[in-house]
Amino acid sequence: MRRRPMRWLAVLVLSAGCATAADRPSLPRWTSRAVPEARGDVRVEPDGRRVAVRYPGWTTRDFARFRTYAYDDTRPEPPVQRATMPAGVTGDPERGRALFLDRVKGPCTGCHLVPGDDVWPAGSVGPDLSTLADRKLADAYLYQQLWDPRVTFPKTVMPPWGAQGVFTPEEIVHLVAYLQTLRGPVVAEKDPDRNPFTRRKPVGFGDNLDPTNNPAVLRAESAETTWGRRGPTGKSCADCHAGGTEKSMRGVATRYPKYVEAYRRVMSIEDFLTVHGPETTGAPLLIESAANVDLAMLIKMASDGMPVVIDTTSAPARAALARGEATFHRRVGERNHACVDCHTPDRGAGKFLGGRLLGDATAGLTRHLPTWRTSLNDAWDMRKRFQWCMTPLGANMLAADSIEYAELELYLTQFDNGKPLNVPGIRH
Numbered sequence: 001m002r003r004r005p006m007r008w009l010a011v012l013v014l015s016a017g018c019a020t021a022a023d024r025p026s027l028p029r030w031t032s033r034a035v036p037e038a039r040g041d042v043r044v045e046p047d048g049r050r051v052a053v054r055y056p057g058w059t060t061r062d063f064a065r066f067r068t069y070a071y072d073d074t075r076p077e078p079p080v081q082r083a084t085m086p087a088g089v090t091g092d093p094e095r096g097r098a099l100f101l102d103r104v105k106g107p108c109t110g111c112h113l114v115p116g117d118d119v120w121p122a123g124s125v126g127p128d129l130s131t132l133a134d135r136k137l138a139d140a141y142l143y144q145q146l147w148d149p150r151v152t153f154p155k156t157v158m159p160p161w162g163a164q165g166v167f168t169p170e171e172i173v174h175l176v177a178y179l180q181t182l183r184g185p186v187v188a189e190k191d192p193d194r195n196p197f198t199r200r201k202p203v204g205f206g207d208n209l210d211p212t213n214n215p216a217v218l219r220a221e222s223a224e225t226t227w228g229r230r231g232p233t234g235k236s237c238a239d240c241h242a243g244g245t246e247k248s249m250r251g252v253a254t255r256y257p258k259y260v261e262a263y264r265r266v267m268s269i270e271d272f273l274t275v276h277g278p279e280t281t282g283a284p285l286l287i288e289s290a291a292n293v294d295l296a297m298l299i300k301m302a303s304d305g306m307p308v309v310i311d312t313t314s315a316p317a318r319a320a321l322a323r324g325e326a327t328f329h330r331r332v333g334e335r336n337h338a339c340v341d342c343h344t345p346d347r348g349a350g351k352f353l354g355g356r357l358l359g360d361a362t363a364g365l366t367r368h369l370p371t372w373r374t375s376l377n378d379a380w381d382m383r384k385r386f387q388w389c390m391t392p393l394g395a396n397m398l399a400a401d402s403i404e405y406a407e408l409e410l411y412l413t414q415f416d417n418g419k420p421l422n423v424p425g426i427r428h
């Protein structure tokens with residue numbers, strides 16, 4: 001076999017972390033200080049393939065065709081598309097059903113209940129479709145709904161499957177054929193958990209601050225070593241911040257994210273550490289490194305029980321908050337989703353997306369982050385959560401320490417003002 005010595009020459013062409021806002025001169029050009037897999041880079045292979053650099057196990061597909069959260073990505077939301085059902089294609093209900101359950105493409109079952117033992121776990125973000133055919137809707141109407149439901153429901157949570165190219169016209173014809181087989185009566189479900197409308201809401205994981213219960217507490221405590229370690233400058237955190245983290249950092253985290261004048265941007269504790277660490281001790285503290293997450297947890301724990309008091313009254317903070325709010329509502333990616341779709345009570349929040357109960361951002365989702373994820377055996381900060389929420393939906397992620405994410409975090413955190421910090425949390 002011929003060796004391919006040029007392979008290592010892959011070039012980094014796109015670094016979302018360096019995104020600047022030409023039309024927003026007040027924002028600095030920010031160079032990411034994230035671990036390589038958290039920078040949102042896309043690499044071009046010698047054969048021309050574009051490969052996204054992401055965390056191990058995440059998709060490496062490049063979604064550059066689709067809109068992102070970058071402030072300099074000025075592409076508008078894809079326009080609403082009308083579509084007519086193609087003539088000459090006969091729908092096959094069996095193929096349609098397989099497509100309905102297809103996890104890579106959809107799955108439609110993430111939001112809709114339909115009958116069948118293999119439908120697990122169905123979600124409840126959309127209506128129960130078990131008896132849809134009884135409504136005797138025209139095929140052409142259903143075709144349009146799947147092609148682009150925004151024609152009928154402008155603010156819908158359902159993606160424009162055809163308009164964005166997730167399903168082909170032929171596949172949508174098969175889906176319609178399947179939907180037209182869904183007639184009542186429905187066999188009553190014996191297991192209430194199979195039906196998302198009767199499923200019990202998940203219970204918590206016990207006391208999140210008990211180290212025998214939450215491994216993240218031990219991880220945070222291990223950051224005491226980082227706190228006391230002298231870096232290349234000969235200084236440690238402890239040298240300048242006397243009295244240990246409990247005393248010196250008490251109340252600090254309640255004020256973050258905040259607009260930090262020195263860097264002319266909004267920063268979370270995690271963002272701040274990426275620059276303050278190297279500037280004082282000389283040692284890097286890249287965002288999404290274990291050292292950064294663990295130290296952030298330790299610092300936040302010094303404020304546990306104290307109310308969040310972020311200040312958004314200064315002019316730059318107000319402007320950042322407005323941009324963060326716009327980002328929360330901005331539809332991005334192949335699925336054309338926005339945070340608002342899944343995390344507000346008038347849409348997905350409080351309902352099941354597949355087996356997962358969606359949290360309500362307006363009730364506050366930020367006070368326990370970083371949080372231990374029992375399903376992954378790892379602690380995740382808020383930025384990794386942002387990246388994870390949208391990447392599988394077909395949007396290229398930004399650098400974890402991007403200004404865009406920081407301002408989104410500011411917007412989410414103001415819903416928690418007045419409520420006590422409780423870090424590290426523990427979640428599925």
Ligand code: HEC
Pocket residue numbers: 100106107108109110111112125126127129132142145146153155156157158159161175179
């Ligand atoms: C992210 C959630 C979500 C996903 C995924 C989803 N839908 Fe929907 N769907 C909805 C919601 C919500 C509605 C109700 C319309 C509205 O108010 O926005 C809906 C409505 C519908 C309707 C009824 C339209 C009407 O006029 O009553 C059909 C049919 C439908 N979806 C089929 C599908 C199919 C097929 C798929 C997979 C290709 C799918 N949905 C995937 C959320 C979703």
Ligand code: HEC
Pocket residue numbers: 227235236237238239240241252269272273276277280281295299
């Ligand atoms: C050389 C001294 C020095 C070292 C070393 C140092 N810091 Fe600081 N740190 C400061 C000073 C001074 C400030 C106050 C800056 C300001 O608020 O204007 C500060 C501020 C902070 C803040 C923000 C406090 C607030 O109220 O907003 C945090 C958090 C912090 N440091 C954490 C750390 C950590 C973690 C380390 C070790 C990685 C560290 N510092 C190392 C001097 C130091």
Ligand code: HEC
Pocket residue numbers: 328337338339340341342343353356357358359360365366371382385386389390393408412427
């Ligand atoms: C298609 C649905 C979907 C979209 C869109 C989405 N998320 Fe999520 N998000 C989830 C699911 C599922 C979870 C895990 C269940 C939960 O905690 O809500 C989650 C969890 C979270 C959490 C952690 C909640 C906790 O209690 O630990 C935060 C914070 C969050 N999302 C923020 C966002 C933000 C910000 C956006 C937009 C950038 C976004 N999400 C977009 C589905 C979504």
